[in-house]
Every structure is written in C-alpha cells, then in structure tokens.
Amino acid sequence: MMKNSLPLVIFVLLVVLLGVGLKLDPREVPSPLIDKPAPDFQLSDLHNTNNVITPEAMKGRVWLLNVWASWCGACRAEHQVINRLVKEHHVEIVGLNYKDASYDAKQWLEDFGNPYARVAIDRDGRTGIDWGVYGVPETFVVDKKGIIRYKSIGPVDQEKLDEIILPLIAQLNLEPLS
C-alpha cells in the first residue's frame, strides 16, 4: 500500500507546487519600499511650472501617487477608475507624469479628465527610478507620516480598489498623526 502510493504523493505535491507557481505573477516584483519613507523629490507642476511639488508637503494626509504617461495604453483604461476614485471617495492623488512630453500630457488630461490634485513632471524618469517604478502605471499609497504602505504594479482596477486600496485608505485615515 505504502509503496504504491508514493508516486501518487509525489505527483500531488508536484501539482500543488506547480499550481502555486502558476498563480504567482512573475511581473509583480515585491517592492522594498513598502513601509519605508516615500523617496523625496522636487518636481515642477505640469500646469504651473513655477510650483514645486514635494512629498514633504503632503505630510499629515493620506495620499496616492499615480505614475502615468500619455504614451501608456494601460493608463487610459485605469484612468476611469482613478477618476471615479476621486469623484466618489475624495482621495487626494498626485500624478507623476513619467517620461512624457508636457504638451501630450496636458492634452491627455483634457481628453480623459484630470482627477489629480497636482501633476508632477518626471521628464527623465529619475524620480521614477527612486520610487522603483518599472511598469507604468503604478500606484503608491502613502500614509500621514509619509510612509509608503502599498504599491500597485500595473493598472488599478475596480477589484483592487474595492478590496485593497479603499479599505487601506480608510484604515490609514484613522491612524494618528504622531
């Protein structure tokens, strides 16, 4: 009995192992920045280049950094979700316009709506590197103390929003500032 069932046991273990492997998404590289302070930047505002946008100025509030570009197809699909997020839940979102032309970016926002509190221009992508961006769109949730608490690689969809991001924002809003 024991002797005959051994191959079966090995087979089942292998199936479980490969099954788990199939479920994992190799494109989702866990970010080392989770639970670390948001990397600093000083970038110009897309709509008023004299204004400087910094994460420091956002301290005391829960906010999102949404990395996007007008050349990014997936951003277009995500944008409707972002629009709804702002309209319905009044979340403060800073846009990081990643390696884009300002003219195209402005046109894009005119066409598809501008949900962002502000849009920072990351022309050469260096801030993107500091934030560990490798696949636009990406979205970060930053808490009141300026700590990154969550990162979404790829477009935020309704499911991700309802199951992860909105509950997290609600929880972070309850956290004390100090």
Place this chain on the structure above:
Amino acid sequence: MKKWLMTLLMMFAAFQAHAAIEIYQFDQAQQETLYKELTDELRCLVCQNQNLSSSNAGLAYDLRKETYEMVMQGQTREQIVDYMTNRYGDFVMYRPPLKTRTILLWFGPFLLLVVGIIVLMTTLRQRSKENDEPLSSEQHKNIQQLLEKGE
C-alpha cells in the same frame, strides 16, 4: 548581385543589434570592467530574462546611464548594488544575496538532487534484491522447454 544584397541585409542586421546600446567613455579600465560586470549582473525588470546590458527597454537604458554615472563618480560595487536593491529589491540581482528568504532559492535544487538520489538508490536496491532470488525448479523446467522448442 545576390551577394551584394546579402551584404546589405547583414549590414542592416548589424545596425539593428547595436542601435540601442550607447557608447560610454571611461577614464580607467577598472571603471569599464565594473560597469560591464554590473550591467551583466543586474536584471532588467521590464523584460525579466534579460540583463541590463542586453536589454533595449527604456528603463534598462536609464539604469545603464545611472550605473555609468555612479561608476564615474567613483562609487563602489556595493554602493551601486545597494542603490539598485533599495529601489527594486533583491530581484534586480541575477545572483541574489544569501538570506533566510533566499535560502530555498540557493539550496532548493541541491535538496531536490539529494531526494532524487535517495529515491534512485532505494529503487535500484529493491530491484536488485528481486533479481537476486534464484529460479525455482519449475521455472528451470519452463526455460528448458522453451529452449528446446526454439531449436
């Protein structure tokens, strides 16, 4: 004519292969070696089975530039690797450091090899035990009969 066309085609192929790899000037040979080693060892996160030195992705280009600048500033290998892993995690290294989290990655294959050898040994031993049993007189008789029939 054909030869001429072939040469032209090959030239185009060569151009394409090198189009995206930019040329960097180094002050010292050591810097160039370090740069080459690092870009060979760092993974491009956009096309994950390529290293930085062979990838045409925009991010790979940016990270090569970043690496080049840090090398030229005289930063050490550790400093540059830290810079990359602080942003992209251990995954950015083709040879991730040995940590509790990466133990299975490093030793898993050897573990599987050992399990395989044990299974192989027990199976072989069992099989040879079965073969060692002498034939019964019945079986001998059968063999004799079969041999005679064959002749």
